[in-house]
């Protein structure tokens with residue numbers, strides 16, 4: 001049997017060409033369109049591979065059988081077990097980027113962008129926080145399955161990771177282990193005491209005494225081991241005086257105990273995994289002394305981590321560029337990178353990383369590529385851009401609703417958009433609707449209200465926007481993928497091949 005694309009296309013008109021894989025004398029491809037697709041497997045009828053998948057088999061030609069399988073969780077799992085590169089694995093210190101996808105339709109566009117930059121950045125297509133899953137009504141299996149089919153459909157062929165993002169409890173870990181995630185981002189932010197920054201010395205001493213010393217397998221007196229130390233880095237030294245050490249312990253001590261607890265819970269699962277520690281969503285920046293304290297304490301407690309997300313200086317608002325002095329950021333970030341090399345090496349992770357174009361080169365330069373970029377919500381914004389093009393009326397209704405929700409929904413995000421500065425829905429002409437996604441205030445307003453937009457129901461119980469939203473998007477998969485590709489190339493290019501595009505030689 002001739003399993004080449006040209007031959008199979010003669011028989012199967014709705015074969016998605018990029019998806020075709022031949023392995024072990026069997027051909028796998030996705031068949032259909034964005035609304036209804038199935039996994040097709042063509043193999044000799046006695047090929048045991050066929051039994052791994054659930055679906056309907058029928059005799060084909062010359063002793064071959066064709067099996068058509070639903071794109072469900074079980075078949076996605078079987079596909080990951082069969083086509084090894086689709087199974088997420090730990091990716092180590094490689095330059096990497098997480099894309100996130102709140103709708104489950106974005107991965108093909110993400111794949112196009114990673115391919116366009118030459119495969120030099122390892123993707124984590126499956127990446128979602130528990131908070132986002134709750135807000136979108138998706139399960140860890142949904143996130144993993146959508147990413148699997150998307151990567152398969154678009155022809156991704158090399159390694160991927162999968163990020164169970166911002167996990168706060170052992171139960172969060174359990175849910176994500178079962179779904180096959182490999183990159184675990186532990187967020188002990190609720191245990192960070194940001195008030196330590198402004199607390200008077202007497203209060204600091206009280207708070208030190210009250211730390212969970214048993215969980216920290218240590219005592220307050222042990223903190224003296226850090227006092228007076230001078231940590232020599234490549235370009236500078238960090239002096240740990242008593243005030244800085246006590247403040248660091250108060251601010252991060254409980255969080256460190258929580259990370260150790262979460263790490264041990266995860267390590268007991270006996271799965272391949274890597275850990276990220278993130279304290280990015282806290283009130284005040286992480287100082288260099290605090291970074292050293294965190295790394296030293298985590299090591300003392302036996303925690304292994306591949307990536308750390310301190311809270312950097314400046315403002316990392318959702319979906320917009322870095323707000324602050326870029327040169328000051330680089331100067332501060334450079335020392336974090338030196339600490340990460342001295343105490344690891346481990347990656348520095350850039351959370352809320354969407355659209356931080358002005359600092360990408362500095363993060364790449366200072367980490368020498370040992371960096372992880374995490375973006376989440378802008379694939380949703382590119383979905384809105386697609387809808388604004390094809391259905392401006394639906395887009396305008398979503399925007400009006402988002403404005404009404406903004407005061408409430410902004411609570412858990414770092415954003416500074418003001419309703420008064422964003423255009424009124426009625427003033428947005430159809431032709432200008434897509435460009436609204438580029439207006440700072442409208443962009444943030446739309447960014448943080450996704451949960452309400454996707455899950456709000458009318459009085460009759462029907463979802464108010466979700467079904468129309470997804471129908472429009474599924475009707476224009478190429479337009480959505482093209483918007484995502486353009487958007488993510490801008491993100492990935494500074495991290496890939498020293499900032500150059502491959503495979504696009506003759507452009508411009």
Ligand SMILES: [Zn+2]
Pocket residue numbers: 166278280281351352
């Ligand atoms: Zn984060």
